[in-house]
Amino acid sequence: MKKMKNLKLTITAFIIAFTISACDNAVQKATEVVNTNGEPTGPHTSTEWKIWALSTGAPSFIAANCTVIDADGKTVLREGTNGWTAMAGNPRGMSDPDNGWKDPHEAMPMVMDDQAMKWAMAFMSGKTPEMDSDGWMWMLHGDMGEDNTKQLVLNKEDSAEGKWIESGAHLMLMPKDPATLKGNTTDFNTGAPYIMFEGTGYDHLMIPVEDYYKYQAKN
Secondary structure, eight states, rough: HHHHHHHHHHHHHHHHHHHHHHHHHHHHHHHHHHEEETTTTSSEEEEEEEHHHTTTTHHHHHHHTOOEEOOOOOOOEEEOOOSOOOOOOOOOOSSSSTTOOOOHHHHHHEEEEEHHHHHHHHHHHHHOOSSOEEEEEETTOOOEEESSSSSTOOOOGSOOOOOOOOOOOOOEEOSSSSGGTTSSOOOOSSSEEESSTTTTTEEEEEEEOTTTTTSSOOO
């Protein structure tokens, strides 16, 4: 009788332990799904992670089929089919090159159509953009901060007072003719589209979307 009682206690304890373990595993898996938001596991130097980080600078319907270029600006990580190209846009480079971009925000992914690509290549080489039409660029992971009035001011302490903006998610219009942006504000605190780099030849329209002020509160 005593043995039977001990057996029942053992079985009961096993069932309780198994149930708790299963619940813990379920919670852990659910948390992983919430926390990663589709982010691949493994090192940030892997091709899989880089494709995910860079392509998701655009909405999923563009990200799924865009070309993805590595940080060297040459190596194609994935050939796309929809005419859009994703690449890192952070001119500062990686804070930890041995381990890759810390996160997509540090990489500052730009996902561009062909005309915005012309604008970006001219911008990075210090040349005047020559475009056939307006271009569009998505940056849903935002950027690491810039002076809104002058290009390539990469440290807040070097920025004009009140002109530093670390952007969250946004869309950009790169105009063929910067004069067509006339009439838009340069104030980035209202939530409305605004001009960045006005009068520099690299004028473009910043269009905030949800979480734009994730890294910087509106003044």
